Amino acid sequence: MTDDVMIDLQQVSKSYRGQKAPAVENVSMRIHRGEIVVLVGPSGCGKTTTMKMINRLIEPTGGRILVDGADVTALDATELRRRIGYVIQQVGLFPHMSVATNVGLVPKMLGWDRRRIEDRVDELLDLVGLDPAQYRHRLPRQLSGGQQQRVGVARALAADPPVMLMDEPFGATDPLTREKLQNEFLRLQEKLQKTIVFVTHDFDEAIKMGSRIAVLGERSRIRQFDTPEHLLANPADETVARFIGAGASLKQLNLRKVEAVDQEDAELVRLDESPASVLNRLETSGEWAVLTTDAERRPQRWITPSDLTPRHDNLDGVGIAATTVEPQTTLHDALDAMLGSSCGSAVVVDEAGRYRGIVSIESLMKAISDMREAERNHNRAVADIVPAPVVPAARTDGDRTVNGVQVPLDGGGPR
Numbered sequence: 001m002t003d004d005v006m007i008d009l010q011q012v013s014k015s016y017r018g019q020k021a022p023a024v025e026n027v028s029m030r031i032h033r034g035e036i037v038v039l040v041g042p043s044g045c046g047k048t049t050t051m052k053m054i055n056r057l058i059e060p061t062g063g064r065i066l067v068d069g070a071d072v073t074a075l076d077a078t079e080l081r082r083r084i085g086y087v088i089q090q091v092g093l094f095p096h097m098s099v100a101t102n103v104g105l106v107p108k109m110l111g112w113d114r115r116r117i118e119d120r121v122d123e124l125l126d127l128v129g130l131d132p133a134q135y136r137h138r139l140p141r142q143l144s145g146g147q148q149q150r151v152g153v154a155r156a157l158a159a160d161p162p163v164m165l166m167d168e169p170f171g172a173t174d175p176l177t178r179e180k181l182q183n184e185f186l187r188l189q190e191k192l193q194k195t196i197v198f199v200t201h202d203f204d205e206a207i208k209m210g211s212r213i214a215v216l217g218e219r220s221r222i223r224q225f226d227t228p229e230h231l232l233a234n235p236a237d238e239t240v241a242r243f244i245g246a247g248a249s250l251k252q253l254n255l256r257k258v259e260a261v262d263q264e265d266a267e268l269v270r271l272d273e274s275p276a277s278v279l280n281r282l283e284t285s286g287e288w289a290v291l292t293t294d295a296e297r298r299p300q301r302w303i304t305p306s307d308l309t310p311r312h313d314n315l316d317g318v319g320i321a322a323t324t325v326e327p328q329t330t331l332h333d334a335l336d337a338m339l340g341s342s343c344g345s346a347v348v349v350d351e352a353g354r355y356r357g358i359v360s361i362e363s364l365m366k367a368i369s370d371m372r373e374a375e376r377n378h379n380r381a382v383a384d385i386v387p388a389p390v391v392p393a394a395r396t397d398g399d400r401t402v403n404g405v406q407v408p409l410d411g412g413g414p415r
């Protein structure tokens with residue numbers, strides 16, 4: 001095993017008592033340090049069982065699982081919990097315990113002293129965007145669904161585990177909150193570089209979150225294990241193609257994020273500027289609209305000349321609300337946001353909601369057409385390099401059987 005491999009599933013199987021067929025059969029998979037591997041597949045195919053065997057919430061009935069070179073069956077439970085954080089859809093916060101107690105559970109189990117636990121809890125709440133002073137003492141029911149989910153992530157990170165298992169972590173939230181949580185998590189992951197196994201039903205989420213995606217079939221058999229780009233461009237077989245679903249090219253929009261698009265600058269005005277001065281600015285700048293921001297430079301509304309009349313003595317509520325996106329927002333979601341707003345642009349904001357720039361529908365369309373052009377060139381280059389096979393190749397049905405022997409799927413490292 002190379003140093004680069006963090007989780008190594010070797011011919012892993014699970015047969016539940018009383019079930020004729022195994023839920024998971026002979027799965028081999030290598031997951032590299034720092035990558036997010038997403039498991040997707042039809043309901044009941046064994047995604048959760050596969051994942052839960054990694055932290056031994058479910059005991060395998062065959063095969064071996066190594067985490068950072070150590071066989072998990074040889075580790076004691078406390079050691080395993082320190083190494084592997086776990087986030088689930090239902091969050092699993094204890095309802096009668098405060099946020100701080102919930103987040104501090106694992107450090108407490110590990111015997112940390114009170115002061116160190118308190119400091120860690122505050123640090124983690126900060127990290128997931130919850131002000132410790134405001135949320136530390138709340139009970140889970142006094143939080144929104146999205147906030148509970150953030151606490152769940154903080155709790156999983158408490159002992160700074162190198163590995164995180166996430167089972168539909170954002171599944172129970174509405175689409176907007178979900179998008180926000182995904183963005184926050186990707187931002188966090190840039191800093192933390194954890195090795196993550198992520199289960200989801202949502203293929204768009206898999207494309208957005210995954211360094212690589214494992215498309216699983218019955219009994220967790222790996223049909224294809226590849227980067228989102230390759231998976232979309234070259235589904236291994238009909239089943240994978242069907243699973244990806246219609247509009248694979250549209251789904252490519254989930255691959256690119258707003259940060260990759262050229263940004264422009266807007267003419268900014270403070271909310272406390274006088275309408276007369278704003279009109280003057282609109283005339284002299286030649287812009288079709290100005291963008292109001294609050295004292296923290298958080299964008300508020302677009303104002304065009306026709307929005308301002310002599311009866312306005314301040315800018316409160318004037319113009320149309322600005323649509324905002326984050327650098328991590330996918331082009332798919334950005335396009336959605338723009339189409340849903342009445343102006344053909346979105347304001348890019350940082351994690352604190354402060355202004356960073358503007359993406360217009362034109363620059364978005366240009367990024368999309370550049371992307372398609374690059375892909376066409378790539379496909380042409382590949383077609384030039386790869387000669388047509390003369391001898392029929394060994395059958396590879398996604399789990400890469402070579403002469404009947406399953407070999408670990410190990411193509412490509414972390415992106």
Ligand SMILES: Nc1ncnc2c1ncn2[C@@H]1O[C@H](COP(=O)(O)OP(=O)(O)OP(=O)(O)O)[C@@H](O)[C@H]1O
Pocket residue numbers: 016017019023041042043044045046047048049050201
């Ligand atoms: N405790 C159990 N006892 C017996 N069978 C089980 C048990 N848990 C899961 N199974 C079965 O094992 C198979 C795989 O279940 P698993 O929950 O891993 O699938 P999944 O892909 O995560 O499903 P979903 O997407 O619906 O959550 C299913 O057929 C399920 O009915």
